[in-house]
Structures are given as C-alpha cells and as structure tokens.
Amino acid sequence: MNKQDVLIEGKIIHNRTNEYSLNTEFVGRPDAHLIITIVYSEGMDGQTELVLEKDFESIAKLPFEFKIYGNKNEFMPESRNGKYLISAQLLNGSGKETYVGDLVSEYSYEIFNPFETEPQKLSEYIEIEVFGLEDCNDPNSGGYCTSNYRKKKKRASINQESIDLIIQDEFNLPTLNYKIDLEEVKKQETLPNNKIMFVKALHTALKTVLTSNSNRESPRIIISEGMGLRPKENVEDETKVVKQLHEFLLSGKLILLPLVDWENRDQDFGFFPPEEGESAQENWVFYLSLPTLSDHLFWIIVPRDGQSEAYVYGFN
Structure with missing residues (x-):
C-alpha cells in the first residue's frame, strides 16, 4: 500500500516506572496479541462510538511498531465536531479479557480534537504507553488492576x-x-x-x-x-x-x-x-x-x- 493508505502508525511502549503498576519485563506467549481501538467522542457525556478495532497477533516483546491502513475520510473525517481517541491492550494470551500481567494504556490518546484554539490535523504517528496490570490485592496496587489470573490462583x-x-x-x-x-x-x-x-x-x-x-x-x-x-x-x-x-x-x-x-x-x-x-x-x-x-x-x-x-x- 502507498503512504496515503496509512490511517495511523505508531509505537507501543512499556512504561515500567509507575510504582502502582506491575513493572516486570513483558515476555509474550505464542498467543499474545495487541488490540488497538479507535473511538469517536462528541461532547462531555463520555459517550463513544467505535471507529475501528485492530488485532495484531504474536507480540513477543516491546516496543512494538504498528501501522493501521485505511481511508481517513472514511474512518475519521475531520468534518465531525468531536475527537478521536486511541488506546491499546496487550494481552498475554487468547481472548479479550484482561489478567494480571497484561498491559493496558491507562488513558486514551487524542488523535484529533477540533475544539483546540488551532485545530490540529489527524496525527500520523503516535506513541502509546502501556502499563502492567497488578493484582488488586497487592499492597501498592492503584489505578488499573485486576484479580483475574490466567491460571487459577490458590488463595x-x-x-x-x-x-x-x-x-x-x-x-x-x-x-x-x-x-x-x-x-x-x-x-x-x-x-x-x-x-x-x-x-x-x-x-x-x-x-x-x-x-x-x-x-x-x-x-x-x-x-x-x-x-x-x-x-x-x-x-x-x-x-x-x-x-x-x-x-x-x-x-x-x-x-x-x-x-x-x-x-x-x-x-x-x-x-x-x-x-x-x-x-x-x-x-x-x-x-x-x-x-x-x-x-x-x-x-x-x-x-x-x-x-x-x-x-x-x-x-x-
């Protein structure tokens, strides 16, 4: 595909400096996969509309460079009066449910927001930081966490x-x-x-x-x-x-x-x-x-x- 066919590209980076996250090195299993989601949001009520979801398979380690292809005018027309947000989940196993040790972006990144004083154009390259999910029962857990384990944990x-x-x-x-x-x-x-x-x-x-x-x-x-x-x-x-x-x-x-x-x-x-x-x-x-x-x-x-x-x- 030509350069103009790239909807958005970027890099997934593992931030291991947050004391409230699990900061062990990510080593991908054979079925580890990355889900990148783009949503459209209009207004302050928090309602979002799914624009697209892309699943990348066999993610062995980070950082990971990605490209998503598509027509900008079709998927993210700049004429809409809202903003486009991108987020990521790196799941170290099959399915979409998150478990301890998976990596998630703790917030969504703006791709385009026409409410700025000088409206910016759609970003073509973006870096997304992801953080390790801790067990919610851990003493320093905070923010995003889970008590789910891929293997049953004896308690x-x-x-x-x-x-x-x-x-x-x-x-x-x-x-x-x-x-x-x-x-x-x-x-x-x-x-x-x-x-x-x-x-x-x-x-x-x-x-x-x-x-x-x-x-x-x-x-x-x-x-x-x-x-x-x-x-x-x-x-x-x-x-x-x-x-x-x-x-x-x-x-x-x-x-x-x-x-x-x-x-x-x-x-x-x-x-x-x-x-x-x-x-x-x-x-x-x-x-x-x-x-x-x-x-x-x-x-x-x-x-x-x-x-x-x-x-x-x-x-x-």
Whole structure:
C-alpha cells in the first residue's frame, strides 16, 4: 500500500516506572496479541462510538511498531465536531479479557480534537504507553488492576503451585532458584503478630527488589552506579536498570529464612541471617543472592505489622 493508505502508525511502549503498576519485563506467549481501538467522542457525556478495532497477533516483546491502513475520510473525517481517541491492550494470551500481567494504556490518546484554539490535523504517528496490570490485592496496587489470573490462583492455602505461579508466571522469573519451606510458611503465618499472609509478603518482597532505590547497597543502586545510570531522572535509564536486574534475578537464589533466633551469631545456621539483625518474629525475612551481579549478600525485610514499609539492603 502507498503512504496515503496509512490511517495511523505508531509505537507501543512499556512504561515500567509507575510504582502502582506491575513493572516486570513483558515476555509474550505464542498467543499474545495487541488490540488497538479507535473511538469517536462528541461532547462531555463520555459517550463513544467505535471507529475501528485492530488485532495484531504474536507480540513477543516491546516496543512494538504498528501501522493501521485505511481511508481517513472514511474512518475519521475531520468534518465531525468531536475527537478521536486511541488506546491499546496487550494481552498475554487468547481472548479479550484482561489478567494480571497484561498491559493496558491507562488513558486514551487524542488523535484529533477540533475544539483546540488551532485545530490540529489527524496525527500520523503516535506513541502509546502501556502499563502492567497488578493484582488488586497487592499492597501498592492503584489505578488499573485486576484479580483475574490466567491460571487459577490458590488463595485458601499456600502450596508449591501458588508459589511457582507468583515467581515464574507473574514475575516472569522461571529460572530463579528459590527455597521456600511450606511448613515454615504455615508456622510464620500463625504468629499472633502476623498481619501479612505469605502470598502478600512474597509479592511485596519481589516488588521491593525490583523498585526500591534504597542507597543501602540495594541491587538497583549497584546496577545504576555500575552502569552510570540515573533511573530517577531518565525513563530510558529506568528501563535499562529493570531489564538488567531481571537478568540477574534469573540466575539468582531466594530463600525464606526460618523462624529462629539469630541474635547469637556464633552459631552455624546453615544460612546467612540478616546483617542488621532484623527479627523473623517481627518480619518476613528473605535472603537473596545475585552472583552474576556481585558477591553481595542481600536481605529483603517485609514487616509483619502490615504498615511499615518493606526494604532491601546488601552487605559485602
């Protein structure tokens, strides 16, 4: 087709800087597909009219360049007294229902709005940011979220399948080596002062590793300083840090530490207790090793009170 046959083209970009979104790297399944929708809106009542819907198949990764062909005068005549809006959903599976881990544009982008002081012409190229859908039960969820999972998520009781689902599927860490004893989990969940069940604690721990910019030798800080990046100031740098950290996590090791008193450091525990001595009685304590990043030892601390903020730090 000729250039004049292109109705609109652009790029889908994964924004992984929103603390209220799921910011793990998107890896498309064979049936992952992108739905781009254009609607027409007139007035302030929120009523919209579907102009077109285009489905792109086999989306393996982002960013993704797209083109939609058609006649502008037929689909989006500029003579209409409203505005045209474009949005996107990247679904990591078949169908149109959204699930945890899918990506959506949290708002629609204007293509044409004749109510502007100087009416703009129809855009020919547009960049659409999409955000990962979190579980609405996660502590930092906000805005767009869902409690739907493509695989049934066990909530009544913790089991190995539900742990695998969170780590391998939801956080896309299929090769992370993790050791989580189910009997230990049950023991810690029944502590009188525990207000956070293990599923939530695991979610919080992994998200803390991926998002925390703590300067206490956290993995993100080590990566940022080592690569000379400024993720707080530059979106591209943030993307690089998250991608690099994800790669290090794939060859890492995560352990839930047991409910023991490690105040006496002369004992041989068979594991590394937290350097700053945080108590397992008061916290869910995870040990993390990332050998391809550095020889640091890391600990993720998730307070059991359900109010204090989780954190991660390292020691070399």
